[in-house]
Amino acid sequence: MTSPDPTARQMDLLLPDTRPMREELEAGAMLLRAFAKPCDAEYLQALEHVARQAPFRHMHTPGGGTMSAAMTSCGTLGWVSSLQGYTYTTLDPASQQAWPTIPPSLLSLAQAAAQTAGYAHFIPNACLLNRYQNGSHMGLHQDRDEHDTTQPIVSLSLGRSGIFLWGGPDRRSKVRTLMLEHGDVLVWGGPARLHYHGIKGLGPHAHPLTGWTRFNITFRHVVAPPTPAPQT
Numbered sequence: 001m002t003s004p005d006p007t008a009r010q011m012d013l014l015l016p017d018t019r020p021m022r023e024e025l026e027a028g029a030m031l032l033r034a035f036a037k038p039c040d041a042e043y044l045q046a047l048e049h050v051a052r053q054a055p056f057r058h059m060h061t062p063g064g065g066t067m068s069a070a071m072t073s074c075g076t077l078g079w080v081s082s083l084q085g086y087t088y089t090t091l092d093p094a095s096q097q098a099w100p101t102i103p104p105s106l107l108s109l110a111q112a113a114a115q116t117a118g119y120a121h122f123i124p125n126a127c128l129l130n131r132y133q134n135g136s137h138m139g140l141h142q143d144r145d146e147h148d149t150t151q152p153i154v155s156l157s158l159g160r161s162g163i164f165l166w167g168g169p170d171r172r173s174k175v176r177t178l179m180l181e182h183g184d185v186l187v188w189g190g191p192a193r194l195h196y197h198g199i200k201g202l203g204p205h206a207h208p209l210t211g212w213t214r215f216n217i218t219f220r221h222v223v224a225p226p227t228p229a230p231q232t
């Protein structure tokens with residue numbers, strides 16, 4: 001692969017953004033373009049604050065592999081993948097400490113985005129942070145470990161663009177590919193809450209704030225009974 005050209009991205013930034021600011025992907029799913037851009041630096045600082053307490057790590061998959069995206073969590077519950085399966089835990093298995101709390105700036109952003117997309121009273125108690133670098137991807141999956149479909153998923157993209165796969169209720173449903181850019185917030189709930197989605201790869205340009213790294217933060221409401229932190 002030829003190395004992407006950061007100056008091309010700089011030039012992109014000079015062009016007017018002609019994408020629609022709000023796009024309903026389908027009933028229940030709304031893409032809020034650049035929603036988080038006005039306070040982007042604050043959100044990245046909040047992310048770094050979380051990662052200082054609970055560092056990003058590449059978790060094992062139940063099948064014995066390793067996730068190509070590095071992850072960490074904040075909130076009352078954190079999502080954990082291990083040889084024992086997927087679960088939410090109250091303690092970070094790496095430190096046996098509680099997960100960091102959700103930074104107020106990120107919580108407000110998530111609630112404002114949910115409200116804008118038609119989901120009032122969104123109360124996330126789990127927040128998964130993903131860090132993607134060259135070669136990272138995430139296969140098509142459903143977010144179903146929350147055992148709650150009454151509240152949406154709110155997904156914030158920061159830094160380098162991500163090539164997002166948006167499917168449907170079945171693994172074999174038609175998949176749409178869309179670029180998630182820095183500051184975009186995607187909200188899916190209601191009839192779209194269990195839709196398949198994933199990340200095929202990353203965009204070709206570095207981002208001025210994060211370089212070749214993409215971050216994604218998903219806010220969730222979990223009702224699943226928490227399990228003890230598994231051994232990693």
Ligand code: SIN
Binds near residue numbers: 180197
């Ligand atoms: C996820 O499905 O947990 C992450 C999606 C993304 O990185 O945009």
Ligand code: FE2
Binds near residue numbers: 141142197
């Ligand atoms: Fe997901």
